[in-house]
Structure formats: C-alpha cells, structure tokens
Amino acid sequence: MAVKRNILFVFILMLISVSGITALQFYYSYTNYKVESATFQKEIDEAFAEAVDSAFSKHQQEAVNLFRTWINDTTYIKITSRWDAVNKATVFDLKEMQRAKGNNQVSLSIDTYKKQTDSITAAARSTIINHLVGNVEKDLKKGVVWYFTQGLGDRLDTAYFGRPIPRKVFTEEYKKALGRKFITTQFKILEADKYTSKGEYVTVTIDVGLKHGMGPKLLAQFSNGDAFLLGRLRWVIAGSVMLLIITLGCFLYTARVLLSQQKLNALKDDFISNMTHEIHTPLTSITITAQALKQFNHDKAAQDNYLDIILYQSDKLSLLADEILAGAKLDVDAAITDTIDVNRILSEVAQSHFAESVTLNVEPLSNDIAIRGNKLNLLRALNNLIDNAIKYNTNVNPCVTIGAGTANKKLVITISDNGPGIHDELKEIVFEPFYRIPSGNVHDVKGYGLGLSYVKKVVTAHKGCISIKDNVPTGSCFIITLPL
Known part of the structure; x- marks a missing residue:
C-alpha cells in the first residue's frame, strides 16, 4: 500500500508539473501572438502612410513633368532675357504665344543668377526652366499652384487638382511598402464610410484628397491577418508543441516505468511467496527425515527408506534450481x-x-x-x-x-x-x-x-x-x- 501511495503521489506531482508547463506554454504563445498582433498593426499603419505619401509624390512628379514639357515648348512659351541696369540683374520674360489677352506673360529674375545676359542662351534658358520647375515642385508639395501666367496656372491646376489619384496607384504603392516589411498577405483598400466589417485588421484612415478635407478617406482591410500572424509564429508554435509532446512523452514513459516497476514488485512478491512454498515443503521433509535418522536407531530398511525420501526431496530442489537457472541462462547458451x-x-x-x-x-x-x-x-x-x-x-x-x-x-x-x-x-x-x-x-x-x-x-x-x-x-x- 505504501508503494501505491508513493506512486500515486508521484503521478499527482508529475500531472501538476505537466499541467503547469502546458499552461505556461499556452500563455507564452498567447503573449507572443498579442505582441506580434500589435507589431503587425503598427507595420500596416506605417506602410499605409508610406504608400499614400508615395502615391502623392508620383502624382506631383507627373504634374511637374507636364509643366517642364509646357515651358520647354517654344510654340507655347517664349522665353527671352534682358539686363536690368538699375537693379543690375538679368530679367527673364515668359510669354504665352497662344494667348493674346489677359495675364499672358511674366517677368522675373533669379537671385543666384549673376551673369549679364542681354539675349537668351541655351544655358540661361536651362537655368530659368530648372528654377521654375523647382518652385512648382515645392509649391505642389504644399498643395499650392502658382500662376506664372494664366494659361500655365490653369493647365497646372487641371493637371494636379483636376485628376484624382487612381485607386490602383495606392494599391501598388501599398503592396511595395508592405513588401519592405515582409508582409505578403492579401488586403483591400476601401473608403472608410463603406467599411462595416468587425474583428479584422484595418489600417488608420487617411484623407487622400488633393485638396485637404475634400477627398475620399481610405483604409486598408486585411481579412487573413490572423492566418498570416500564425504563419509568422509557426516556429514558436511548433517549438511549444514539440516541447509539450516531449514533456507528455516523458510523463507517459515515466508513468509506464513506474507502473511496470509496481507490477514487477507485485510479481516478485508473488514469486517469492510461491517459491517459499515450493522450497519450504522439500526442506521440511528433509529436515524431519534427517532428525528421525539422527534421534532413532532404525534398521537397514528404514534407514534406506528415509534416505530415499531425502534424495527424492533433494532432486526436487535440484530440478527447481535447474529450471530457474535455465530461464535465466537461455539468452546465453x-x-x-x-x-x-x-x-x-x-x-x-x-x-x-x-x-x-x-x-x-x-x-x-x-x-x-x-x-x-x-x-x-x-x-x-x-x-x-x-x-x-x-x-x-x-x-x-x-x-x-x-x-x-x-x-x-x-x-x-x-x-x-x-x-x-x-x-x-x-x-x-x-x-x-x-x-x-x-x-x-x-x-x-x-x-x-x-x-x-x-x-x-x-x-x-x-x-x-x-x-x-x-x-x-x-x-x-x-x-x-x-x-x-
């Protein structure tokens, strides 16, 4: 009974230990999931903001490139230069060739241009064009269109504010931004007022209007976010599962060994009990017979009979020992x-x-x-x-x-x-x-x-x-x- 109580006590301790390890592994995996979930949310928000900035930059660059094309077109804009003796600066004149009335020309000088240029040269023309393009690029980043002439201003306003950024541009830029963060799961870009689902990963809402407060507000939705996170955590989860399997395997193996040991002890006790009975009977017979021979004077026939009894019981003991040894020595010989x-x-x-x-x-x-x-x-x-x-x-x-x-x-x-x-x-x-x-x-x-x-x-x-x-x-x- 004491052995059974000890084994039961060991089983209870092992069960508590295995349960504790299992609980810790589940808690560890859950904590990792929560941390990874927060990191994932942060990354998709940052990537979405980067994608919107990149889409705006591409749209601005397209407008800037159009502006460069226009002022390079001599049939549309005529650029001349003259020397202002009073201000001691070269003045550049830009005139629309296709507009006869209205604000169709502008004169300006460049502080950094110190050369005296009475007539336009290729280098001077390149300098004034690059200067104008640079100013336009800075202004568009601020959401401002500067009207150098009426025609240029109208064209630039139409090119920048009149054409909304296509949704596919945001999608392409967002995919690139996510790729830089090694996020490959599927997503959809939706207007915020049309998003109704709950329990999914969504990004922050961003106003993508070219004029502030006047455009659509977009967000990105991830319907397979949890599956992606589990994929990221697959090695952590696999390690936890492997550790649990090893722990349970050790527990089961130890339990099996303990039960086998208990069973072996029971068999040993039974064997000893049986052997005691088997050995005690012939030994008792030999002892009694030997005492009878010693204490009494028997005739020759009686003595032979007693000796036969002793020999018979001795043979039984010998056979018993031989059979036990035969089982033990079988593997050897x-x-x-x-x-x-x-x-x-x-x-x-x-x-x-x-x-x-x-x-x-x-x-x-x-x-x-x-x-x-x-x-x-x-x-x-x-x-x-x-x-x-x-x-x-x-x-x-x-x-x-x-x-x-x-x-x-x-x-x-x-x-x-x-x-x-x-x-x-x-x-x-x-x-x-x-x-x-x-x-x-x-x-x-x-x-x-x-x-x-x-x-x-x-x-x-x-x-x-x-x-x-x-x-x-x-x-x-x-x-x-x-x-x-």
Missing part, C-alpha cells in the same frame, strides 16, 4: 545448432508423460520434417506446456493433444487441453516472468511463474512466435509457429 526430427521430438515429449493420469493424444506430421534448433531447450519448452496442461486441468477426464502441421512454409505445433481455459485479457501477460493466473493465496497447483516465460524465450530464440486461443468446447490451445 541457446545455440541453434541441432537438427531436430519433429515427429521424434513429439514422441519423446509424449512418452515422458504417458505414466500420468491423463489421456495424451499425438497427431504427428504426415511426413518426416527436420528443423534447425536447440533440441534441449525446445524439448523442455514442450514439456512445460504439457505439464501446465495437466497440472491446471480440472476436468474429470483430462485430455491433452499434441499436434503438428505446416502452413505457409512454417511448422505449426499445437498443444490443446480440455481444462478451464484462459481469459482473453490474460492471454498475453501469462508469458511475462513470474506471472501466475491469480488464485488468491492458495497453492493447490505448484509453480512459480517461470514456465511460460521460458517457453516464449525458447520460441523467440528459434525466430518463431507463440499464441493462445480457446479450445472447443473447453480449454486452451497453445500454438507454436517456427520457420522451416
């Missing part, structure tokens, strides 16, 4: 070197039991077959099976049948009886060392739980197998299958 005549060995086994009060039937092979094996061990194993069939047979007319046959190029030896049989749940464990079918603390049948274990060792050493099935109508049938 079980050389498979003999050529064994199957019918002959069955006949030898049967002859050794004909004197017993049991009907013994032999069903030999129809033709002589020989196998390679260890004759002594195989003979002893068959004798053990027949001994058990006789000892445990409670039938009024006990009957044992030894048969042999072939199937699928294998030798099949069967030993059947008409005894009480063996329950299905015990048909595997009866081959374990020291195991005896439970019968309480009663020793009506002598034995110590090594016979069937020895039989299985012998059969396994011959690369065969042994099984048990029910005999019809009653009893058990042991089936030994050996390679030919």
Whole structure:
C-alpha cells in the first residue's frame, strides 16, 4: 500500500508539473501572438502612410513633368532675357504665344543668377526652366499652384487638382511598402464610410484628397491577418508543441516505468511467496527425515527408506534450481545448432508423460520434417506446456493433444487441453516472468511463474512466435509457429 501511495503521489506531482508547463506554454504563445498582433498593426499603419505619401509624390512628379514639357515648348512659351541696369540683374520674360489677352506673360529674375545676359542662351534658358520647375515642385508639395501666367496656372491646376489619384496607384504603392516589411498577405483598400466589417485588421484612415478635407478617406482591410500572424509564429508554435509532446512523452514513459516497476514488485512478491512454498515443503521433509535418522536407531530398511525420501526431496530442489537457472541462462547458451526430427521430438515429449493420469493424444506430421534448433531447450519448452496442461486441468477426464502441421512454409505445433481455459485479457501477460493466473493465496497447483516465460524465450530464440486461443468446447490451445 505504501508503494501505491508513493506512486500515486508521484503521478499527482508529475500531472501538476505537466499541467503547469502546458499552461505556461499556452500563455507564452498567447503573449507572443498579442505582441506580434500589435507589431503587425503598427507595420500596416506605417506602410499605409508610406504608400499614400508615395502615391502623392508620383502624382506631383507627373504634374511637374507636364509643366517642364509646357515651358520647354517654344510654340507655347517664349522665353527671352534682358539686363536690368538699375537693379543690375538679368530679367527673364515668359510669354504665352497662344494667348493674346489677359495675364499672358511674366517677368522675373533669379537671385543666384549673376551673369549679364542681354539675349537668351541655351544655358540661361536651362537655368530659368530648372528654377521654375523647382518652385512648382515645392509649391505642389504644399498643395499650392502658382500662376506664372494664366494659361500655365490653369493647365497646372487641371493637371494636379483636376485628376484624382487612381485607386490602383495606392494599391501598388501599398503592396511595395508592405513588401519592405515582409508582409505578403492579401488586403483591400476601401473608403472608410463603406467599411462595416468587425474583428479584422484595418489600417488608420487617411484623407487622400488633393485638396485637404475634400477627398475620399481610405483604409486598408486585411481579412487573413490572423492566418498570416500564425504563419509568422509557426516556429514558436511548433517549438511549444514539440516541447509539450516531449514533456507528455516523458510523463507517459515515466508513468509506464513506474507502473511496470509496481507490477514487477507485485510479481516478485508473488514469486517469492510461491517459491517459499515450493522450497519450504522439500526442506521440511528433509529436515524431519534427517532428525528421525539422527534421534532413532532404525534398521537397514528404514534407514534406506528415509534416505530415499531425502534424495527424492533433494532432486526436487535440484530440478527447481535447474529450471530457474535455465530461464535465466537461455539468452546465453541457446545455440541453434541441432537438427531436430519433429515427429521424434513429439514422441519423446509424449512418452515422458504417458505414466500420468491423463489421456495424451499425438497427431504427428504426415511426413518426416527436420528443423534447425536447440533440441534441449525446445524439448523442455514442450514439456512445460504439457505439464501446465495437466497440472491446471480440472476436468474429470483430462485430455491433452499434441499436434503438428505446416502452413505457409512454417511448422505449426499445437498443444490443446480440455481444462478451464484462459481469459482473453490474460492471454498475453501469462508469458511475462513470474506471472501466475491469480488464485488468491492458495497453492493447490505448484509453480512459480517461470514456465511460460521460458517457453516464449525458447520460441523467440528459434525466430518463431507463440499464441493462445480457446479450445472447443473447453480449454486452451497453445500454438507454436517456427520457420522451416
């Protein structure tokens, strides 16, 4: 009982430990998921802001490039230069060639241009164009269109404010921004007032109007965000699962070892109890007989009788020791070197039991077959099976049948009886060392739980197998299958 309590206590401690480790792993995985979720939300917001800035920059650049094209067109804009002696600066004049009225020309100078240029040159023209383009680029970033002339201002206003940025530009730029952050999951860009779903990852809302407060407000929606995050955390999750599997495996292995140890202790106790009974009987008989010889003067016949008793009981002890040692030494000296005549060995086994009060039937092979094996061990194993069939047979007319046959190029030896049989749940464990079918603390049948274990060792050493099935109508049938 103390051992069982200790094992139960160990099981409880192990169960608490495994539960604690499992809870910690779930908490660790959940915390990692929450941190990764917050990081993901931050990254998609930053990427969306970058995408909007990039789309605006591209749109501004397109307008700037158009402006450069216009002022480079000499049929549209005429650029001249003259020297202002009063201000000591070169003045550039821009005039629209296709507009006769209105604000169709402008004059300006460049502070950084110090050369005196009375007539326009290629270098001066390039300088004034680059200066104007630079100013336009700065103004557009501020959302302002500067009207150098009426026509240029109208064209630039139309080119920048009159053309909304296509939705696909935002999509392309957002995909690039996400790629730089190694985010590859699918998304949709929607107008904020049309977004109704909940429980999904969405970005911040950004006004993408070219005039502040007058454009659509967009956001990006991720419907597979959780799946993407789980993909990011796959190694963390896999590691946690692997650790749990290893922990549970260790727990189950330890539990199995403890249970096996407990079972082995129970078998050992039962074996010691049986052995004590088996050894005590002949020792008691020898002791009493020896004392009788010592204390009394007996005639020669009585002395011989007492000595025969002592020899008989000594032989029983010797046989008991030999059988125990045979099971222990089988793995060492079980050389498979003999050529064994199957019918002959069955006949030898049967002859050794004909004197017993049991009907013994032999069903030999129809033709002589020989196998390679260890004759002594195989003979002893068959004798053990027949001994058990006789000892445990409670039938009024006990009957044992030894048969042999072939199937699928294998030798099949069967030993059947008409005894009480063996329950299905015990048909595997009866081959374990020291195991005896439970019968309480009663020793009506002598034995110590090594016979069937020895039989299985012998059969396994011959690369065969042994099984048990029910005999019809009653009893058990042991089936030994050996390679030919």
